[in-house]
Amino acid sequence: MALYSEKVMDHFRNPRNVGVIEDADGVGEVGNPVCGDIMKIYLKIENDIITDVKFETFGCGSAIASSTMATELIKGQPLSEALKLTNKAVTEALDGLPAHKLHCSVLAEEAIKSAVKDYYDRNKIPYDPADFPDCSHCEACSAH
Numbered sequence: 001m002a003l004y005s006e007k008v009m010d011h012f013r014n015p016r017n018v019g020v021i022e023d024a025d026g027v028g029e030v031g032n033p034v035c036g037d038i039m040k041i042y043l044k045i046e047n048d049i050i051t052d053v054k055f056e057t058f059g060c061g062s063a064i065a066s067s068t069m070a071t072e073l074i075k076g077q078p079l080s081e082a083l084k085l086t087n088k089a090v091t092e093a094l095d096g097l098p099a100h101k102l103h104c105s106v107l108a109e110e111a112i113k114s115a116v117k118d119y120y121d122r123n124k125i126p127y128d129p130a131d132f133p134d135c136s137h138c139e140a141c142s143a144h
């Protein structure tokens with residue numbers, strides 16, 4: 001069996017939503033201290049709906065595929081749905097990732113959450129801190 005699914009290869013070779021939104025309403029940047037990869041997500045938000053999303057990822061192919069799939073999954077969605085997006089959902093949408101690459105999809109989940117939090121902070125919108133746990137809850141790094 002191939003190491004990577006066709007969907008992973010497709011999103012890696014033809015990434016969706018790459019780039020920067022200069023006047024973004026929320027920006028999130030996260031990194032994995034173990035592998036050094038960095039992911040940045042830009043959101044444009046109108047009436048609680050994500051009207052546009054772009055990303056810049058300096059990282060491995062799985063991180064890039066996770067970014068492009070995650071941005072596709074949240075585009076046009078309300079913020080409440082974006083906050084529910086888990087790395088598991090991203091991985092499933094990609095038809096799976098190898099076990100040692102699962103942590104790459106965690107970056108996508110965390111970068112989106114971080115961008116939504118930035119939007120809330122900028123606009124002084126109250127939120128439940130439980131929606132934004134710090135990354136110490138995840139074992140991605142130690143599993144690396």
Ligand code: FES
Pocket residue numbers: 032035036037059060061062063101103104107
């Ligand atoms: Fe670091 Fe994939 S190896 S995110």
